[in-house]
Amino acid sequence: xxxxxxxxxxxxxxxxxxxxxxxxxxxxxxxxxxxxxxxxxxxxxxxxxxxxxxxxxxxxxxxxxxxxxxxxxxxxxxxxxxxxxxxxxxxxxxxxxxxxxxxxxxxxxxxxxxxxxxxxxxxxxxxxxxxxxxxxxxxxxxxxxxxxxxxxxxxxxxxxxxxxxxxxxxxxxxxxxxxxxxxxxxxxxxxxxxxxxxxxxxxxxxxxxxxxxxxxxxxxxxxxxxxxxxxxxxxxxxxxxxxxxxxxxxxxxxxxxxxxxxxxxxxxxxxxxxxxxxxxxxxxxxxxxxxxxxxxxxxxxxxxxxxxxxxxxxxxxxxxxxxxxxxxxxxxxxxxxxxxxxxxxxxxxxxxxxxxxx
Ligand SMILES: [Zn+2]
Ligand SMILES: [Zn+2]
Numbered sequence: 001x002x003x004x005x006x007x008x009x010x011x012x013x014x015x016x017x018x019x020x021x022x023x024x025x026x027x028x029x030x031x032x033x034x035x036x037x038x039x040x041x042x043x044x045x046x047x048x049x050x051x052x053x054x055x056x057x058x059x060x061x062x063x064x065x066x067x068x069x070x071x072x073x074x075x076x077x078x079x080x081x082x083x084x085x086x087x088x089x090x091x092x093x094x095x096x097x098x099x100x101x102x103x104x105x106x107x108x109x110x111x112x113x114x115x116x117x118x119x120x121x122x123x124x125x126x127x128x129x130x131x132x133x134x135x136x137x138x139x140x141x142x143x144x145x146x147x148x149x150x151x152x153x154x155x156x157x158x159x160x161x162x163x164x165x166x167x168x169x170x171x172x173x174x175x176x177x178x179x180x181x182x183x184x185x186x187x188x189x190x191x192x193x194x195x196x197x198x199x200x201x202x203x204x205x206x207x208x209x210x211x212x213x214x215x216x217x218x219x220x221x222x223x224x225x226x227x228x229x230x231x232x233x234x235x236x237x238x239x240x241x242x243x244x245x246x247x248x249x250x251x252x253x254x255x256x257x258x259x260x261x262x263x264x265x266x267x268x269x270x271x272x273x274x275x276x277x278x279x280x281x282x283x284x285x286x287x288x289x290x291x292x293x294x295x296x297x298x299x300x301x302x303x304x305x306x307x308x309x310x311x312x313x314x315x316x317x318x319x320x321x322x323x324x325x326x327x328x329x330x331x332x333x334x335x336x337x338x339x340x341x342x343x344x345x346x347x348x349x350x351x352x353x354x355x356x357x358x
Contacts (some may be wrong), residue, residue: 021140032158036209039085043185043342044098047358050246051346052226053079054251055357056307057094058087059175059337061255062115065340067313069093070115073230073251073307077201077223078151084108086120095126106182108203109141110232120152129163133176140195142205142215146181151180186215192243196334200224206243208234210285219225220247224347229301232325233308235284236291244299248345248352252295253308256322260311289323292322293330303333303352305343 020027020128023262028298029340047316057073060068060302067345070087073095081103083090091101104127110116139149170229174200187193187207188356210216229244259277267276287295289306296304313319319336326334335341335354344353 002352025091031200039098041316042358044357045079045081045103048076049344049346050078050222050224051344051349052221052228052248053098053345054163054228054249054305054340054343055097056337056339057083057090057097058085058119059307059309059339059341060087060312061308061310063310063312065309065314065354068267068309068312069144069339070119071308072119074099075230076223077221077227078199080105080199080201082108082201082221085110085232086118086123087114087115088119088122090121091126092117097340099357100130101126102128102132104137106138107138107179108219109139109145109148109198109203110208110218111210112141112144113211113213113233116233117148120179121156124152125156125163126174127158129167129172130179131176132171132173134173135151135176136178136180138182140180140182140184140203142186142217143183144215145183149181151177151212166169170355187217190242192220192239195219204243205218206244208232208237208239209237210234213285218243220244226345226347228343228345231287231292233285234287236287236295241295241299244295244301246300247302248350249303249305249343250292250296250299250301251305251307252292253287253290254289254306254322255283255310256289256324256326257283259318259321263311273318282310290325290329293326293334296332296334298331301332302350303343303354304330305335305337305341307337309336 013113015158055074057074058069058072069089071085071280072087072090073084127137163172164174175328184195190208192204192206204220205217208216208218227247229247230247231240262280264276288354340356
């Protein structure tokens with residue numbers, strides 16, 4: 001009796017699976033429609049607790065890593081959305097997480113290395129078409145930012161025209177296309193400068209060391225009694241240490257020289273001397289994971305998030321290799337970020353919550 005029942009159940013399941021397979025296009029379209037309705041009716045930012053949040057829209061650097069797009073950190077302060085650096089894929093990652101780039105209020109660039117601006121066109125375009133803005137994306141940065149923004153507006157000028165012609169001026173007001181440079185003077189060493197302040201959100205820029213890349217800065221965000229420091233690309237740096245005193249979250253770049261050396265050896269072994277030379281050069285203007293942990297410890301930072309991860313970490317065990325020595329340098333919470341990582345700092349608490357967007 002039980003055997004016959006079991007047999008009937010197996011047949012039933014097989015029949016149901018066969019039906020789903022037969023109608024897979026219809027089933028998938030139905031699921032697609034349900035998903036689209038759900039994502040378009042959800043305001044992800046409104047669902048977050050009141051406070052300051054760091055969302056990693058790009059955890060990587062130029063080397064290809066399927067888990068880590070080009071450098072992009074979104075800072076959500078209450079209902080406002082800011083972005084630090086526009087690495088490739090950043091704006092799409094925001095969209096994938098349910099955050100419309102149309103809500104970006106301002107972009108802050110740390111420096112003008114290609115990996116930090118190669119998603120700028122996509123970000124400005126998706127902000128314009130997604131938000132119907134009448135003013136261009138404010139792009140804050142040290143001197144040189146105007147040249148980057150001029151280039152963006154020049155390169156995308158034809159597409160601005162196409163979008164208006166196709167969708168109409170009400171949907172995409174021509175005055176909102178592209179970016180507008182908001183240049184600030186380079187802060188002197190040891191003297192951070194407030195570069196943006198509105199409704200309780202304060203952004204402070206500070207000088208970092210990324211020689212020969214100059215200017216190069218990092219940013220500190222303060223809102224609702226909570227704070228985040230974003231290091232930008234830098235070697236171990238005194239200004240990062242000073243501005244990170246007692247910060248809630250230090251988001252620091254990290255490069256593991258012992259893993260970059262693996263790539264360099266492979267490049268030499270295969271006769272790719274140009275690549276080997278580049279791989280040999282890059283560790284000297286970045287910070288190792290252990291150095292970042294030492295800075296977090298010396299500053300009394302309450303949590304450390306590593307981003308701008310170099311090299312790529314395609315094999316799960318490599319994360320442990322990347323973090324070698326970090327736990328003995330710093331006792332606080334350490335997050336090796338990937339695209340989609342979220343750290344929340346709710347106002348009125350001292351909580352630090354690491355997760356993903358709802
Ligand atoms: Zn970089
Ligand atoms: Zn750089």
